Amino acid sequence: MIATSQDVADRAGVSRSTVSQILNGRGEHFAPETQARVRRAVAELGYEPSAAGRALAKGSSDIVIALIPDTTFGGNLQDIYGGLTDELSRRGLTLVLRLSTHTAASLDRLVIGMKPRAILSLTPFSDDDRQLLERRGVEAIDPQSASHPDVNAEIGRLQARHLIDRGYRRLAYAHLHDARSDTFGGPREREFADECRARGVDAPQIVALGINAEDAAVALDQLGGPGFAIGCYNDDVATALLHAASLRGWRVPQELALIGMDHTPLSRLTTPPLTTVEYDTTLVTEATVQSVLSRLDKEGFSAAHTEVRLRVIEGGTS
Amino acid sequence: MIATSQDVADRAGVSRSTVSQILNGRGEHFAPETQARVRRAVAELGYEPSAAGRALAKGSSDIVIALIPDTTFGGNLQDIYGGLTDELSRRGLTLVLRLSTHTAASLDRLVIGMKPRAILSLTPFSDDDRQLLERRGVEAIDPQSASHPDVNAEIGRLQARHLIDRGYRRLAYAHLHDARSDTFGGPREREFADECRARGVDAPQIVALGINAEDAAVALDQLGGPGFAIGCYNDDVATALLHAASLRGWRVPQELALIGMDHTPLSRLTTPPLTTVEYDTTLVTEATVQSVLSRLDKEGFSAAHTEVRLRVIEGGTS
DNA sequence: AGAGGTCATTGACGCGCGTCAATAGCCGCG
DNA sequence: CGCGGCTATTGACGCGCGTCAATGACCTCT
Numbered sequence A, B: 001m002i003a004t005s006q007d008v009a010d011r012a013g014v015s016r017s018t019v020s021q022i023l024n025g026r027g028e029h030f031a032p033e034t035q036a037r038v039r040r041a042v043a044e045l046g047y048e049p050s051a052a053g054r055a056l057a058k059g060s061s062d063i064v065i066a067l068i069p070d071t072t073f074g075g076n077l078q079d080i081y082g083g084l085t086d087e088l089s090r091r092g093l094t095l096v097l098r099l100s101t102h103t104a105a106s107l108d109r110l111v112i113g114m115k116p117r118a119i120l121s122l123t124p125f126s127d128d129d130r131q132l133l134e135r136r137g138v139e140a141i142d143p144q145s146a147s148h149p150d151v152n153a154e155i156g157r158l159q160a161r162h163l164i165d166r167g168y169r170r171l172a173y174a175h176l177h178d179a180r181s182d183t184f185g186g187p188r189e190r191e192f193a194d195e196c197r198a199r200g201v202d203a204p205q206i207v208a209l210g211i212n213a214e215d216a217a218v219a220l221d222q223l224g225g226p227g228f229a230i231g232c233y234n235d236d237v238a239t240a241l242l243h244a245a246s247l248r249g250w251r252v253p254q255e256l257a258l259i260g261m262d263h264t265p266l267s268r269l270t271t272p273p274l275t276t277v278e279y280d281t282t283l284v285t286e287a288t289v290q291s292v293l294s295r296l297d298k299e300g301f302s303a304a305h306t307e308v309r310l311r312v313i314e315g316g317t318s
Numbered sequence C: 001a002g003a004g005g006t007c008a009t010t011g012a013c014g015c016g017c018g019t020c021a022a023t024a025g026c027c028g029c030g
Numbered sequence D: 001c002g003c004g005g006c007t008a009t010t011g012a013c014g015c016g017c018g019t020c021a022a023t024g025a026c027c028t029c030t
Helices: A005-012 A016-023 A032-045 A051-058 A076-090 A104-114 A127-135 A151-165 A185-198 A213-223 A235-248 A281-296 B005-012 B016-023 B032-045 B051-058 B076-090 B104-114 B127-135 B151-165 B185-198 B213-223 B235-248 B281-296
Strands: A063-068 A094-099 A118-121 A139-141 A171-176 A205-209 A228-232 A256-259 A276-279 A310-313 B063-068 B094-099 B118-121 B139-141 B171-176 B205-209 B228-232 B256-259 B276-279 B310-313
Touching: A005 A016, A005 A032, A016 A032, A051 B051, A063 A076, A063 A104, A076 A094, A076 A281, A076 B094, A094 B076, A094 B104, A104 A127, A104 B094, A118 A281, A127 A139, A139 A281, A151 A171, A151 A185, A151 A228, A151 A256, A151 A276, A151 A310, A171 A185, A171 A235, A205 A213, A205 A235, A213 A235, A228 A235, A235 A256, A276 A281, B005 B016, B005 B032, B016 B032, B063 B076, B063 B104, B076 B094, B076 B281, B104 B127, B118 B281, B127 B139, B139 B281, B151 B171, B151 B185, B151 B228, B151 B256, B151 B276, B151 B310, B171 B185, B171 B235, B205 B213, B205 B235, B213 B235, B228 B235, B235 B256, B276 B281
Parallel strands: A063 A094, A063 A118, A118 A139, A171 A205, A171 A228, A228 A256, B063 B094, B063 B118, B118 B139, B171 B205, B171 B228, B228 B256
Antiparallel strands: A094 B094, A276 A310, B276 B310
16 A cells, blocks of 8 residues: 555565665665666655654654744744745655744653654754753754854844934834743844944833733833834734824824834734835745755755845834 | 663563553553553653654554644634644644645655654645545544534634624625635635525625735725625734725725624724634634544544634624 | 463564665676 | 676664563462
8 A cells, every 4th residue: 555665676676775775875886777767666656765664764754843932923934934844845854843832841752752853943942952952862953053144133133223224212122022922032132222232322121012902002101201213023013002102192103113023914004004124034944944954964065154134114104 | 862662671670562561551461560660760761752663663653744724824723733732742642733735745745754643634635635645544634524513614604693683784705815825715705605695685795805905905996885794704804904995985884894803913903993703712622632532542532522612802893 | 289260471573764794796807 | 717806786684662472470270
């Protein structure tokens, strides 16, 4: 019912070992005609090696696990992982997504069980996790260890730069209140603040809110009055603040400027549409693929240092 | 470095076979003290069986793959899969997410490679896929085969019922334009229309739009003028239509009524806030877990017929 | 005391595959 | 004719585990 390498061998009239070697790169030692016969048999039988068998023999599978943070997974993130799935599959790796479960124990179970080739996370691993993964012999790939620069840092920096260039001097940064969803808040805020410092602007005030009218109102209260320009964790945060400002009668952008992040479709439908930051997901995908491959193939991939291209989308909120 | 069942056996002073049986339910035949020794050794070594070995020996792994449709994956869907991950892991199954890749071939590769115990989809499998999966001996679980009723049918019905109860008589249904994202559009529209028929209301007009101002404007044009009540595929669609209506000066809900779906945080921040439909994701999770277990454990789980609870959230658009 | 019977435990096998060391065939050179 | 040196191919082993027939120990009943 389901073809094994033995079936392929029989059909091609060679030994199973021959099949295995030809399919695993050791093919150069074999007569061209033999290779052809084997490949033909593979095609005819629709043979696909069993991951279990491979994993057992090699000690690790061809599976790459991406840990999905508890952030809203949609839009851009989904595009990135979609691209990653395709690209890695083109290289014989199977990308699989796993919603992160917060407990180190279950991470351990997952890793031991599936023996993934690598484990991918968009947020830095804790020291515990990193240690755990190393002990299990799994490549742990996170933004810090990746060869490409951290996108999130760039985002915070760009938001601040834009606002300052526009002439705003009283800045603030707005996190998502729920720390689990504010996955990238740390680095973004840090670089946002750093850019302020570099440009001689007062350190930003920091607020945090959930995506609802009450939280947004409270956040505005904390600022103490109009006159701020706020870098927002994402477009949803910006939308909430925009809503609250509108209820309060603050004029946007004159009395409250906002810059979001993500360029979601809905960010075009607010009044006024949001000023926000867009990024090219294909580049992030590429960069991540590079990171993964360079860590797996010992031969040190060229790590083409793909740059992540960010772009400010001018809206009416800045 | 990484404990195997042999290590456990050595430490407990028994044979590997004993360990294997005790850990796999055949434990009743063993002396209580032996069981205790084995379990202690397992704990001390942090032993976790290798999925590869298991899969090889048993012919299928403990992995359940959920195919993620190309819809926006966030909010509710994410909650559902998060719950599913936890619940299944409690039952010894590892849920893993896979962005759907549209090509039957790659599905095949995935299935042959990982030998999943079951494969889960929120959208019905095509006949080809179903046939493929059956041939590979994988349980294919989709809404049609699930033991619980189809949520999407209920959603369409509820939207129509709400609008009709409110006195609206000229109804329309608004799909997402991109068929890939309009994953559940089919059943929802069907039941929406069916409810109209049952209530003696004219069949709804059908439109489709992307989440942007232009598409929404075109959709309004297609309706031919104000006076409609629209059941929307989701809150984003409703938001787009609300935006377009507002630009056009149509009064909501007097001249255009809307009911969305999902009860997203952003749906509370439109002006007026959307009337929408909320559902209890924990119930969906439960129902799905039941479906999965009843298909895997031959012993026909009681299939507790958990009902999916939907609730209309009154906003200002109906 | 021996036959029969339980209960606790083990040994051996195979799942599908990757990896060498080992073999067989061949040619050229001395 | 024999030997070394190729190249093409194969055999045997082990990865970690589940399964089941088989073993051994012990007890009861005749």
